[in-house]
Amino acid sequence: MNSSITRPSRKPAFGARPRTGGSSTGGARRFNSNSSHPTSGGPRRSFSSGGRRPFSSGSGRGSSQRGGGGRGGRKMQTFDVSKYINLNPVDTTPEEVYVAKHTFKDFGLEQPLVTTITNMGLTIPSAIQDQIIPHILDGHDVVGLAQTGTGKTAAFLVPLINKTLKQYNRQTLILAPTRELAIQVEQELRRLTDKMKIFSTVCVGGINIRPQIQGLRRQNHFIIGTPGRVQDLIDRGHIKPGGITTVVLDEADRMLDMGFIHDMRKILQDIPDGHETLFFSATMSDTVKGMVFEFMHDPITVSVRKKDIIGSITQDVVHYELHTKFDTLVALLKKPEFTRVMIFGAMKHSVEKLSQELIKAGIKADAIHGNKSHPQRQRSLTNFKTGRVQVLVATDVAARGIHVDDVSHVINYDLPNTYEDYVHRIGRTGRADKRGMALTFVTK
Ligand code: AMP
Secondary structure, three states: OOEEEEOOOOOOOOOOOOOOOOOOOOOOOOOOOOOOOOOOOOOOOOOOOOOOOOOOOOOOOOOEEOOOOOHHHOOOOOEEHHHHOEOOOOOOOOOOOOOOOOOOOOOOOOHHHHHHHHHOOOOOOOHHHHHHHHHHHOOOOEEEEOOOOOOHHHHHHHHHHHHHHHOOOOOEEEEOOOHHHHHHHHHHHHHHOOOOOOOEEEEOOOOOOHHHHHHHHOOOOEEEEOHHHHHHHHHOOOOOHHHOOEEEEOOHHHHHHOOOHHHHHHHHHHOOOOOEEEEEEOOOOHHHHHHHHHHOOOOEEEEEOOHHHHHOEEEEEEEEOHHHHHHHHHHHHOOOOOOOEEEEOOOHHHHHHHHHHHHHOOOOEEEEOOOOOHHHHHHHHHHHHOOOOOEEEEOHHHHOOOOOOOOOEEEEOOOOOOHHHHHHHHOOOOOOOOOEEEEEEEEO
16 A cells, blocks of 8 residues: 655645546556456457447547536546556555554554444554554544545544543534435444444435434534535534534545535634644645645645555446447446446436436346435445345446445446546445456447
């Protein structure tokens, strides 16, 4: 694991900007028809249907095209096919093992927490946990550069739970970009605080605010929510910024991408000085840097690069002609190795339509997008997690931060808007020491 710590300085220091092109390990390669397929170990197989050309980089000249279905009017960047191909990822073996300096028993955590962590089967801290937990326990502001799948949630929850056990009147506000992520954070909190009298309320948009208001009337050690709803509840007087001792911004870059900057700034401005601020972000854009500079005090930056994560993913493109796009997809999904597949589409309605068409074609599929109610989205996610459906079709926003084990393939049926979206999408597969494959549909 490639990780680094930056010591505090007067100005916050940051790790290098993430690469914006190519695979971070193997480098982008163009398809060479003589190359062997990394997962088959033999000659390259065709994934196309009806005797069509197997997917390849087409012209082999790094062809560019415009993506369709831009989100919120954003223009798709010029699409460089070569960035989406990495046929021989260097890191297909289990990722380089990070040698942790601590065990969970070494952090000086309260005994009930150590017991719960042990009962959860967690013994060795992940890289981000190993490096950042001591700083959070010491009361430093921290910037954690880590994406989902690195154990970042426990990296901030464990020390914050510990602090709460020692000082029962603490209150932590955790902001997350989506309701799914907020709920996942709460689920992890519940697992980590099993049998402890630590309480929380989830405050997310798109669902009835009344139960949230009820929940906020009781004592809460943790309030976990999306910025818009949290701001609304602050405005209505149900969340009192004066009582908040710690703020966590989880996936800060995604919150900014989703247009929450105004709410985030307002919330941070409302909370009195003296609180701790913990920033977690997969990437460090200029806007994130600006917020860190404005709202944090001498933060310590711990960077766990995603090199190991996307480096383990075989990436390729699927060339299609418009009238065969759907058939090409179905032919892929019928292959036995496509066991658990996430398909990304550009728009809510096209995602829903694609899932319905797949069902008609005999594929067990479900969809997750913003036009579905919260319980419907949760149901779809459960269907996918438990294997009741083989395929989950999703929009970027709905899929953000969700964690599903053993996703064999990610298919970009519609192009992502940005390379960062691409990295987020394909990060759903190839998690931990599993191999994964990402396929991106591009026109011939
Ligand atoms: P996250 O990066 O927070 O989305 O975590 C991804 C998954 O890793 C979650 O299912 C966690 O329960 C799990 N996890 C967190 N910490 C550890 C650890 N130290 N060892 C093994 N698994 C972990």
